[in-house]
Each structure stands twice: as C-alpha cells, then as structure tokens.
Amino acid sequence: MEPTDLSSSNPYLLEAIGLTKRFGSLTANLGVNLKVRRGSIHAVLGENGAGKSTLMKMLYGVYAPDDGLIRMDDERVVLHPPMKARGKGIGMVFQDFRLIPAMTVLDNVALAVSREGWRFRRKELRERILEVSAKYGLAVDPAAEVWQLDLGQRQRLEIVKTLLVPHTRLIIFDEPTSVLVPQEVDAFLNMLGMLKRDGYGILLITHKINEVMACADEVTVLRGGQVAYSARREEIPDGDSLIAAMMGGKELMPISKPRAESEAPKPEALTLERIVIKGDHGETVLQEAEMSLRAGEILGVAGISGNGQRELAETLFGLRRPSQGVLRIGDRELQGRGVQAFMEAGVSFVSEDPLKESVVPGLSILEHMVLDGYPLAPKRLGVDWARIRSRLSASPEAKALALADPDRKADRLSGGNVQRMVLTRALVRGPRILLVSYPSRGLDIGTTRTIQQRLIALAEQGTAVLLFSEDLDELFKLSDRLVVLAGKRLHGPFRPAETDAAAIGRLMLEGGESA
Amino acid sequence: MILSDILAGALRSGTSVMLASQGELLSERAGVINLGTEGSMLGGAMGGFAVTVWTGNPWLGTLAGGLCGLLVAAIHAYLVIVRKANQLATGLTLMFFGMGITAFFGRSFVSERIVGFNPVPIPWLSDIPFLGDVLFRHDPLTYLSILLVPCLWFLLFRTRLGIMLRAAGEREEVLFASGINPKLVRGAAVLAGGFLAGIGGVQLSVAYTHSWVENMTQGRGVVAVALVIFASWKPARAMLGAYLFGAAQALQLTVQQQGLPISPFFLFMLPYLLTIAALLLVERRRQSSTPEGLGRVFSGEAGG
Numbered sequence A: 001m002e003p004t005d006l007s008s009s010n011p012y013l014l015e016a017i018g019l020t021k022r023f024g025s026l027t028a029n030l031g032v033n034l035k036v037r038r039g040s041i042h043a044v045l046g047e048n049g050a051g052k053s054t055l056m057k058m059l060y061g062v063y064a065p066d067d068g069l070i071r072m073d074d075e076r077v078v079l080h081p082p083m084k085a086r087g088k089g090i091g092m093v094f095q096d097f098r099l100i101p102a103m104t105v106l107d108n109v110a111l112a113v114s115r116e117g118w119r120f121r122r123k124e125l126r127e128r129i130l131e132v133s134a135k136y137g138l139a140v141d142p143a144a145e146v147w148q149l150d151l152g153q154r155q156r157l158e159i160v161k162t163l164l165v166p167h168t169r170l171i172i173f174d175e176p177t178s179v180l181v182p183q184e185v186d187a188f189l190n191m192l193g194m195l196k197r198d199g200y201g202i203l204l205i206t207h208k209i210n211e212v213m214a215c216a217d218e219v220t221v222l223r224g225g226q227v228a229y230s231a232r233r234e235e236i237p238d239g240d241s242l243i244a245a246m247m248g249g250k251e252l253m254p255i256s257k258p259r260a261e262s263e264a265p266k267p268e269a270l271t272l273e274r275i276v277i278k279g280d281h282g283e284t285v286l287q288e289a290e291m292s293l294r295a296g297e298i299l300g301v302a303g304i305s306g307n308g309q310r311e312l313a314e315t316l317f318g319l320r321r322p323s324q325g326v327l328r329i330g331d332r333e334l335q336g337r338g339v340q341a342f343m344e345a346g347v348s349f350v351s352e353d354p355l356k357e358s359v360v361p362g363l364s365i366l367e368h369m370v371l372d373g374y375p376l377a378p379k380r381l382g383v384d385w386a387r388i389r390s391r392l393s394a395s396p397e398a399k400a401l402a403l404a405d406p407d408r409k410a411d412r413l414s415g416g417n418v419q420r421m422v423l424t425r426a427l428v429r430g431p432r433i434l435l436v437s438y439p440s441r442g443l444d445i446g447t448t449r450t451i452q453q454r455l456i457a458l459a460e461q462g463t464a465v466l467l468f469s470e471d472l473d474e475l476f477k478l479s480d481r482l483v484v485l486a487g488k489r490l491h492g493p494f495r496p497a498e499t500d501a502a503a504i505g506r507l508m509l510e511g512g513e514s515a
Numbered sequence B: 001m002i003l004s005d006i007l008a009g010a011l012r013s014g015t016s017v018m019l020a021s022q023g024e025l026l027s028e029r030a031g032v033i034n035l036g037t038e039g040s041m042l043g044g045a046m047g048g049f050a051v052t053v054w055t056g057n058p059w060l061g062t063l064a065g066g067l068c069g070l071l072v073a074a075i076h077a078y079l080v081i082v083r084k085a086n087q088l089a090t091g092l093t094l095m096f097f098g099m100g101i102t103a104f105f106g107r108s109f110v111s112e113r114i115v116g117f118n119p120v121p122i123p124w125l126s127d128i129p130f131l132g133d134v135l136f137r138h139d140p141l142t143y144l145s146i147l148l149v150p151c152l153w154f155l156l157f158r159t160r161l162g163i164m165l166r167a168a169g170e171r172e173e174v175l176f177a178s179g180i181n182p183k184l185v186r187g188a189a190v191l192a193g194g195f196l197a198g199i200g201g202v203q204l205s206v207a208y209t210h211s212w213v214e215n216m217t218q219g220r221g222v223v224a225v226a227l228v229i230f231a232s233w234k235p236a237r238a239m240l241g242a243y244l245f246g247a248a249q250a251l252q253l254t255v256q257q258q259g260l261p262i263s264p265f266f267l268f269m270l271p272y273l274l275t276i277a278a279l280l281l282v283e284r285r286r287q288s289s290t291p292e293g294l295g296r297v298f299s300g301e302a303g304g
Helices: A052-059 A082-087 A105-113 A122-136 A151-164 A182-197 A209-215 A239-247 A309-316 A339-344 A365-371 A385-394 A396-400 A415-428 A445-460 A472-478 A501-514 B002-029 B037-055 B058-082 B087-109 B131-135 B140-158 B160-170 B172-177 B182-208 B220-230 B235-258 B264-289
Strands: A012-023 A026-037 A040-046 A067-072 A075-077 A090-093 A170-174 A201-206 A218-223 A226-232 A268-278 A284-294 A298-302 A324-329 A347-350 A433-437 A464-468 A481-486 A489-494
Touching (some): A012 A052, A026 A040, A026 A201, A026 A226, A040 A182, A052 A170, A052 A201, A105 A122, A105 A151, A122 A151, A122 A182, A151 A170, A151 A182, A182 A201, A182 A209, A182 A501, A201 A209, A209 A239, A218 A239, A226 A239, A239 A445, A268 A309, A284 A298, A284 A309, A298 A472, A309 A433, A309 A464, A365 A385, A365 A415, A396 A415, A396 A445, A415 A433, A433 A445, A464 A472, B002 B131, B002 B140, B002 B160, B002 B182, B002 B220, B002 B235, B058 B182, B140 B235, B172 B182, B235 B264
Parallel strands (some): A040 A201, A040 A218, A090 A170, A170 A201, A284 A489, A298 A464, A347 A433
Antiparallel strands (some): A012 A026, A012 A067, A268 A284
C-alpha cells in the first residue's frame, strides 16, 4: 500500500505551472504554481474565496484548468475527470465526506476500491482495511454502518479508503482538522508524519496557522486566486507572517471580551430540567439534561459533532419535542409547543447546516429575510420592496457582517455568504435568546472575528447566547460558561478560566465511551 | 385439511406478488419508484399467455412475459432517468397504459385454455405430512421464485454490483465520484425489476389460473410496491408480506367455497385491507431505512 515508483530521480510528485481557472467573469485562479515533493507535506493557506478549493479541484480533476499545465513524472498529464486523477495516484479526503451513511464501512470501501468483476473478496478487503488502520493508527470497524460513526471516525474511514485505492501517492486533505478535537488533531498530525515517512506526498488545505507551523515542510499562501507567498518551513519566521500574507493589507480585528464575573447573576432566560431527547431513529440522544442559560451570557456547548447538538438545538427552537422533562423560557413552560411559540418568546436559531435547512434555492436574500418575518413595507396594495431592501442594507447587522447584495439568489451564494445571510437574519430579529451552531464554519479569519465580536456585543446588550461549536479556541474565547455534550449527557457547566482545552477535549472523547 | 390448503394457497397466489415485489425492491434500492409494476405484471401475464398459446411451451412463455415486463419498465426507465420525468406520475401513467394495451391485444385470448405450468410434487419431500402439502406441491415458477430471494439478498448485500446498486439509491454523487455512471445502474435495476414483475404476471396467467382475463392482476402490482415499503426494502420481508397477501387471497377463496354468509365484496377487499393494516403497523419504523436517494433526480454534475 505504499506509494510506488520511488526510483524516479525527480523529487516532485506533481508540478502545477501557471494554472488558471475562470468561472464566467470571475477568475478563481490565476497563474498558480505549486510543486509537491514526494515524502513531504505542503500546506496551502488562504482566506475564503482565495481560490484554495478551485486549485485543489483542478488537481483532483473535478475541473479542467483553462490555462497552465500539470506535470507528473516529467510528463504532462490530464487529470480531469477525477477518475483520471485517481488513476495517476491522486486521492482526496473531502471536508464533507464522500460516504454513504446507510452502508457499512466495508461496503463503502469496496465501492471506492474494487474495480473489476461483480464480486469482491470481502475477507481480503476486510483484512486490508484492518492492516492499513493498524499501520497508521486509523481505527475503524469494518462492520459498523457509517451513520453510526462520528466525524472523526468518518474522516479516518475516508483516509483508509484513499490509501486503499491502488497506486495512491499524493493525498489532498481539505480542512481535515476542522472536525477533530485536540487529541484527535494530535493523532492526525502524527499520522500525516507517518504517511510522509512512507513516501506519500501530502497537500494540506487549512486555516489553522499553528498546524501549518507544526507539520508543514512547504507553505503556499493564496490570496485573490494568486500565490501571495510561498516558502519552505525553515524560511518562515513565525505564524504571524503567514497571517499577514493571507490577509494582505486588511487588519485583523482583535477579540476582546469584557468579563463581568463579579456582577450578580442575571435572570435565567432558558432552563432545562430533566430533558430527554430522542433522535431520528428513535434512539435516546440526551438523557436527563439540566441546563440554564442566563440573559447576557454566552454559554458554549462543546462536543464532537453528532453527539446530539442538532437534536438539542432543534428542541430549544421547538422543531423537536422532548420526550420528557421541562423546558422553560423566561417563566413559561414551552415543552411540546411548536416553533411559533418559541419565536414569539424571542428565540432565534442558526442551524448547523444552513445550506440544507435554511435556504430556499430560488429565493433571493431579501426574500429569505421576509420569509423569516422581516417586517414588510406596504405600498398601496403591494409591497414596497425597495424600502425593505434599503432598510435591510442600512441595518447595522447587515453592514457588520458584510451581507451580499440582497437581490442575489441564495443558491448562487458561496458557503460563507450563506452563513452571513443566516446570521444576519437571526440578528435583525433582535432575539432575546440566540441559538447559534458553528457560526464560523467555512468562514475566513476576518469574518470569523467579526461574527465573534458581534456575538459578544449581543451578549453585552442582554441577549442570552447558546453557542454550539467544535472549535475549542472559539468556545474558550467567547463563552462565559461551557457545557460538554458527550455520551448522551450534558456535562458541566465549567468556567473557561478554571479548565483547559485538553480537559474539555478528554471529556468530549471519553464521555462518549463510558456511556 | 383447511390450514394446509390456505398455506399452500398463500404460496400459490402470493408468488406473483412476491416476484413483482422483489423486482420493485431492486428498482427502489437503486432509487427509482416504479408504480408501473402493475403494467409490467399485466404485460407479462398477457405476453406470457399469448406465447404459451402459440408455442405450447410455458418456458418460452415465461421468457416472453419477462421481456414484456421489461419493455414496460424500459419506458419508465427512459422517461424517469433520461428525461428526468416525475417517477410517481410516470409510473401511474404506465399502470393505466398497461391495463389498456393488454386489454386491447388480449381480447382474442380471453377464451383460450392452456396447459401451462402445473404443480410438480417433489419426490419424497412432498410426502411429508402437512409441510409436503404446503411447500412441495407447486408449479416450477413458485419453486424458482423461492430460490430467487436468497440470491437477490446475496446480490444486494454481498457483491460489488449490489453495493453499486444500493449506492445509486442512496447517494448517486458518491457512486459518480467513484467512476461509475449511476444512470446506468439505475436503468439496469429498473429493467431487471420489470423483468421480474413480468414473470410474476406469467405465474398468474400461465401457472396459477391458466387463463387470461382483462386486468387480471387486480392491483397486485400496486400491492407489490406497498409491500416493498412494508418490508423496509429487505427481500425476505417482502417475501413474507407477499405470502401474507396470498394467504388472505386463499382464505377468501376458501370462505367463499364454504358458502359462509359473508359478502363476497367484503372478502374480495380482505387482502388489500390486510396490506393496509400491515403498513400501518410498520409505518413508524420506515423512515430510517428509506434509501436516501429514492425518487430523487440526479443532475449528473460532479458536486464539490
């Protein structure tokens, strides 16, 4: 399973020269050069929209470049479509995994790996899976069904799958650590080191400077579709120079959180008493949860994704009914009531998968706002859309979050712009309670900071914020108190000052296993 | 003995539904709902009967019936997969198209009689008391259909083809990403499903009743579609459901023969009523096992 042909004298596995890709009037990549050595880790950094994904998709054959060429083994190669890229030994571990939840690990691997014949050797494949997972510390159970796996396990499966595809020698990782807890990140970086020693070439797309500094041999920073900076690890003075290269001239807004620890506790905005929540398959996802969220605080909910975050958030917004227990907002009991009651009580909700759950493809941003209850402006018998538009554009929330043109259709927006829209929509309601899941997912550093600052400001104005996140950095920076979802229970609350990321990370992992 | 009569009857009259439901199961596992199964069955029943009349050979009839079923399914596959038409609307249309066209071409066969398939007692096994009567005195198609179920299970869950087929029904983009054309897989599954439904129809006309009557399937194809859902897309459970339906049919016939004072219309309704009851009982469990891509249209674009 180790990469073949180490004999060649060319140290580069892949050389991309002057790659250019245009989508209509937009130039996503312009004259990008990138070389990946065998047995090395090459990190590609860049903000949202810097062209990282486009570049990777060209290297994995999803897009054909408009200009420029790609060489492997001193020969010009065509990688489009992905089948050809795979044939040349390029594998990609996507952020949103290419797995089928209803099938087993073994079946998923078989789908990707076996090529010929109508049968495949189950036993042999099973052994190869176990062999690779033992070798690189990628524990997966071949018999498990994928929907039962958490994101870390799914990622390990994706990697195993890629390694088992014959002749793989270059692996592209798309934001691999965004779904992992600190301990898993360590294990992941460790595994990257092993792959590197075995001669694999690795392309690592990431936002996280410290990981780049920890493991990369070479770094390329993209900005505006072009290479803004490129260097070997030993030439890079520190992480800040990378941030500077990514941001260009823009200034990074610092996060400042005033802590008013001494103040008397504010009134409780949302209380859970012995709440039991069931999941989509009728299984219990949360047992006897107790929680209280006070006005003016940010309560962080940590946990490996898939441990009941979605179900809990849906319950708190009336989308899902708790099977037992008391859910109080202010002093009203709302368990068993519908979404309308929760909205009237001042709850706003940003779901964990806005693309799927909060976006109607054909409607514009403006129409989304109105659909969610943004007040209309009458004009005779009709609606004064121009006035709504200018009122929306003028609102501080839209300005702060750099909302895209309100007339753009939501299905034409990038992930980051959808996130901006959904957040703006939740904020313009002036919520008393804000439930927000993964606010910075898919956003660049600049926007992330803006949003985080916005959440802090909101809490200062008295809004109770419940923040679901996997990013422990973010949780520690923003939260007044932290709870951990693991093993079907809510642990905590903890004060960020009195604990640390490693302890919370351990609870996230082990809470899941002891249950 | 009445119980063994009813159980044997369950197999005899349930086999046609069972074959159709296994076909529909293939199709739905690959992501295509085919309400045209009724049309495929009718096509199979009529075509199989006609060829048996002409050649006197029921095996040729079976082949022809299967092909007729496949032909109807091919229309469905073309419209739904290539033309991206709505699956439910297309299926319903094909159901009525099947009724019409078989009635039209079948007119001259209504009074025909054939030898067709007849029960073949299996030596020794058929002499076992009770079990022998229930299981081992059937026509060849019934035996074959029983063997088909474990084969289908093996195909779906133990072979690469099966994984491809299920992947087509769950997430086509994953299948596409691994270099296989989901449309081909879906199309093949729909055609195979139509072939099986056609043979189901043959069993009805050539082996069970030895006659052709206009619209003789009487909704069995639709029942087959319902059974697939009842069975959570599992072949063995679909077989069980089909025999349940068959048992209700046999019970109804037995009761009518006994001359009990129950309205024949009520009795006629019984099998369908039972199917509804079965659906009600299992409806809650359905959600989690539905193939994710069932009924969805694949755009053919490589996502992400």
